[in-house]
Amino acid sequence: MLTIEAAGNWTASQVRTIAHPDTRPFIPSVEQIIDHAWHAAQQQPGILLFDGPMCRLESYSAGPQSLELALSPTSYRIFFGTNMRHPELADQYGPPILANPLGVSCLLETSDEWILLGRRNASVAYYPDRVHPFAGALEPADDGDVFAAARRELHEELALKESHLKQIHCLALVHDNLLRQPELIFAVRTNRTLRQLERLMDHTEHRAGFPLAVSLPVIESAMDQPRLLTPIAIGSLWLWGRQRFGQSWFDRHAPAITAAPIP
Numbered sequence: 001m002l003t004i005e006a007a008g009n010w011t012a013s014q015v016r017t018i019a020h021p022d023t024r025p026f027i028p029s030v031e032q033i034i035d036h037a038w039h040a041a042q043q044q045p046g047i048l049l050f051d052g053p054m055c056r057l058e059s060y061s062a063g064p065q066s067l068e069l070a071l072s073p074t075s076y077r078i079f080f081g082t083n084m085r086h087p088e089l090a091d092q093y094g095p096p097i098l099a100n101p102l103g104v105s106c107l108l109e110t111s112d113e114w115i116l117l118g119r120r121n122a123s124v125a126y127y128p129d130r131v132h133p134f135a136g137a138l139e140p141a142d143d144g145d146v147f148a149a150a151r152r153e154l155h156e157e158l159a160l161k162e163s164h165l166k167q168i169h170c171l172a173l174v175h176d177n178l179l180r181q182p183e184l185i186f187a188v189r190t191n192r193t194l195r196q197l198e199r200l201m202d203h204t205e206h207r208a209g210f211p212l213a214v215s216l217p218v219i220e221s222a223m224d225q226p227r228l229l230t231p232i233a234i235g236s237l238w239l240w241g242r243q244r245f246g247q248s249w250f251d252r253h254a255p256a257i258t259a260a261p262i263p
Helices: 030-042 076-084 087-091 147-157 194-198 216-223 231-244 249-258
Strands: 002-010 015-019 053-063 068-077 104-108 112-119 136-137 165-176 179-192 206-213
Touching: 002 053, 002 068, 002 231, 015 147, 030 076, 030 087, 053 076, 068 076, 068 165, 104 147, 104 165, 104 231, 112 136, 112 194, 112 231, 136 147, 147 165, 147 179, 165 231, 179 231, 194 206, 206 216, 216 231, 231 249
Parallel strands: 015 068, 104 179
Antiparallel strands: 002 165, 053 068, 104 112, 104 136, 112 206, 165 179
C-alpha cells in the first residue's frame, strides 16, 4: 500500500531541491498510450482535467538533519497517462517511464485537538469519494520550495494564511504503491478551530471534511479503514502518530507498510 522512503522531522531550512535533467525515456508507443488515456478521459462527463506543469522526482538523499530532492519538469497529462491510468508501464519499461511527480500532502491538526482530512468529490480524477489529506503537487511556480507548495495548497483548499500556521514540518518522503507516485507528507498545526476550517473549505476537490479527534483509539480505528482512507491518508496518520505517540507505537503498525530505516 505504501512505502516509506525516508522519514524525519525536517524544517524548511533542512529540505533542499536541485534541478536535474529529465531522464524519462521517450518511447513512441508509450506516448500513444498517454495520448489515448488523456483524450478518452476528456470525453467522460464530470472529470476535471487540466494539463498543468509539475515537478518530477528524479532522486533523493536523506538523513536525520537534511532531505535533498532532485527535480525535473513533467506535466499532469503524462502523470495521468502513466502513474494514474497505466502504472503497469513501469513493469514493462522500468520505473523511469512514469511521470513520478512529487506530491505534497498536509495532515492538519487544529487548535481544538482535531485532525482534519478531506472527503474527496466523485469528480476528481483519482481516489474519488475517498478520505485524503489536503494535497496537491509541487509546481515549477513554487521555485523548488516544497514548504511553499504545502502552504499554497492549504490556502487554496482551506483559505489558510501564513499567520494561521503555527508549525509545519516535513515528516517523510513516501511512495504510494497504487499510483507509484512519490509524496511528501507534512504535519501542520494551525491556530484555527475545526469549525472555522470546515466553514472555509473549498469544495472543488473535497465535498466535506473528515475530522478525527486526537485520540489513540480514534486514530487507530481510522487507520483500519483502507477502503475509505487513501494509502497517503493512512501513512500520514502513521507518521503523525510517530511524533505524537512515539516510536514503539509506530513500530507496532509497521507490518502494514514497507519502511526504510527510520532515523
